[in-house]
Amino acid sequence: MNAAALHISGLSVSYRDLTALREVDLAIPEGQITALIGPSGCGKSSFLHALNRLTDLVPGCRVSGSIRLADGTEVTDPQTDVLALRRRVGIVFQRPNPFPQSIRRNFEIPLKEHGWAKSDIPDRIETVLREVGLWKEISDRLHQNASTLSGGQQQRLCLARALALEPEVILFDEPCSALDPLASGVVEDLILSLREKVTVVIVTHHLAQARRIADHAAVFWTRDGAGTLVEQGPAERVFSSPQDPDAILYLNGARG
Amino acid sequence: MASSRNISLSRCVDRVTGGVLALFALVSGGTVLLLLWNLFAGAWPAIEAGRLGAFFTDAKWQPGSQRDPQFGMVTMLAGSALVTVLAVALALPVGLASAIFHRFYAPPLLARWNRRIMELLIGVPSVIFGFWGLMVVVPAILRIAPGTPGQSLLAGGVVLALMILPLIALTSQAALQAVPSSLLQAAAGLGLGRARTIVSVALPAARGGITTGVFLGLARALGETMAVVLVCGNIPQIPGSLFDPIRPITSTIALEMGYATASHKALLFCAGLVLMLCTALLVGWISFRKNAANPGIGGA
Ligand SMILES: Nc1ncnc2c1ncn2[C@@H]1O[C@H](COP(=O)(O)OP(=O)(O)OP(=O)(O)O)[C@@H](O)[C@H]1O
Numbered sequence A: 001m002n003a004a005a006l007h008i009s010g011l012s013v014s015y016r017d018l019t020a021l022r023e024v025d026l027a028i029p030e031g032q033i034t035a036l037i038g039p040s041g042c043g044k045s046s047f048l049h050a051l052n053r054l055t056d057l058v059p060g061c062r063v064s065g066s067i068r069l070a071d072g073t074e075v076t077d078p079q080t081d082v083l084a085l086r087r088r089v090g091i092v093f094q095r096p097n098p099f100p101q102s103i104r105r106n107f108e109i110p111l112k113e114h115g116w117a118k119s120d121i122p123d124r125i126e127t128v129l130r131e132v133g134l135w136k137e138i139s140d141r142l143h144q145n146a147s148t149l150s151g152g153q154q155q156r157l158c159l160a161r162a163l164a165l166e167p168e169v170i171l172f173d174e175p176c177s178a179l180d181p182l183a184s185g186v187v188e189d190l191i192l193s194l195r196e197k198v199t200v201v202i203v204t205h206h207l208a209q210a211r212r213i214a215d216h217a218a219v220f221w222t223r224d225g226a227g228t229l230v231e232q233g234p235a236e237r238v239f240s241s242p243q244d245p246d247a248i249l250y251l252n253g254a255r256g
Numbered sequence B: 001m002a003s004s005r006n007i008s009l010s011r012c013v014d015r016v017t018g019g020v021l022a023l024f025a026l027v028s029g030g031t032v033l034l035l036l037w038n039l040f041a042g043a044w045p046a047i048e049a050g051r052l053g054a055f056f057t058d059a060k061w062q063p064g065s066q067r068d069p070q071f072g073m074v075t076m077l078a079g080s081a082l083v084t085v086l087a088v089a090l091a092l093p094v095g096l097a098s099a100i101f102h103r104f105y106a107p108p109l110l111a112r113w114n115r116r117i118m119e120l121l122i123g124v125p126s127v128i129f130g131f132w133g134l135m136v137v138v139p140a141i142l143r144i145a146p147g148t149p150g151q152s153l154l155a156g157g158v159v160l161a162l163m164i165l166p167l168i169a170l171t172s173q174a175a176l177q178a179v180p181s182s183l184l185q186a187a188a189g190l191g192l193g194r195a196r197t198i199v200s201v202a203l204p205a206a207r208g209g210i211t212t213g214v215f216l217g218l219a220r221a222l223g224e225t226m227a228v229v230l231v232c233g234n235i236p237q238i239p240g241s242l243f244d245p246i247r248p249i250t251s252t253i254a255l256e257m258g259y260a261t262a263s264h265k266a267l268l269f270c271a272g273l274v275l276m277l278c279t280a281l282l283v284g285w286i287s288f289r290k291n292a293a294n295p296g297i298g299g300a
């Protein structure tokens, strides 16, 4: 197996007095697609948001444990440069959230913030828009407001925007659940095309989708009032012969 | 039977309620029309006499003069415009800074107090602001620029700025508060710092609401009378500097209406009509913008 892009051990996340996630140990293999599945409220998003410290935005949210990047950077260390970390670990959300400004500005804002030279930006935009298959569709209207795009196009734009920063890891939080089946298929294919180039961690409620794209799978479950990891391993093994009783029922579509 | 009677009764009540509400709506709408009509009727003698042109062509405002009556309103229009714009120019940066502080920097307790003070400031009667202007602003100006009258364009601008500051601060606060959290999340997810998030994401998204605040401030400053009468110096002239006295339209009406004779009065009505028109344009522009704004994105 490849080296781990993220090494997570003893990770717990709590919101004031509610423990959302307890003691998770997981290695996210580099260059592969790891799918996180499990019923609603079992802490998948909390887990994902801890990985690039978006949990910092939530007042009263506490994260403990260790998350190490491949080069040894400790994510949970308060000394860690959060902005640089988020450039390295990007995220695409459930609802497309382009800035309601021109398509070009959507790239310029983050690229400038992270020190890209102004003269390199147009090329960078073209490269990533080609990567997500949007270049042909929108290259002649980069000045238009991004919110005029369709939902599927917006989500691809958000992916391109995240890719523009050349992240090592991209987190996806149910990236297809706000899209119609066709647009969802397009985004799914894009995620597949990222394999080997970046490390992907994807939360999905769509078991068939997880089965199609994942190399590695992790099943979360709520136990004793807190989310926890109950099953993990190569996707094929997890889907064909899960060990955990809850995971067995969930994966067979009987529960959750 | 009983139930059908209940239905017809409730229908009847419904109809009566609707009728009463429609009546009240008619009364409030009608009041505005009546007001406009009265203004117009009051102004009519001057319009009929063809004085409207003199408004813009005469150099001076001396409607009572026997030898050389002149009806130039330009000095007063300029006074109104200058003091209003100055007030907004002073209040906007401060109000915006306060709103940004409130939304992105202040700890909750401080944010609450900041808001409370702004709300209190909105309720202060304008004559108090005028007082404060006379007691504090004018002496301060005299210290900075000795030899000037003190009561001036600058004094008016400062006092009006303080009056409209809470309006601009509170509308900007509301606009920033209404920026969807998904946008702030997107900004955070891209590793944008706080300053960049504010400048490049939050402010553009809140621009519609902030602009509405500016227009409300303009309308309020334009129509303000009491504070302006006290601190502007009331000399109808085009000011050569910030320290020269001015006399806005509102002051003119307030100062002269008491003793004006028939034809003079008609002129003041004309001035009122002009003022009303300007305010209506501002308010109209606000609601036009509101309707044009893409709902859910930025607009107030
Ligand atoms: N900002 C928050 N403040 C307080 N509690 C929260 C917050 N976000 C999540 N929680 C709680 O933490 C628990 C885990 O939530 P989380 O969103 O991580 O679950 P999830 O697995 O992503 O669920 P879903 O599949 O519905 O998205 C839930 O009980 C939720 O109520």
Ligand SMILES: [Mg+2]
Residues within 6 Å of the ligand: A044, A045, A046, A173
């Ligand atoms: Mg979730």
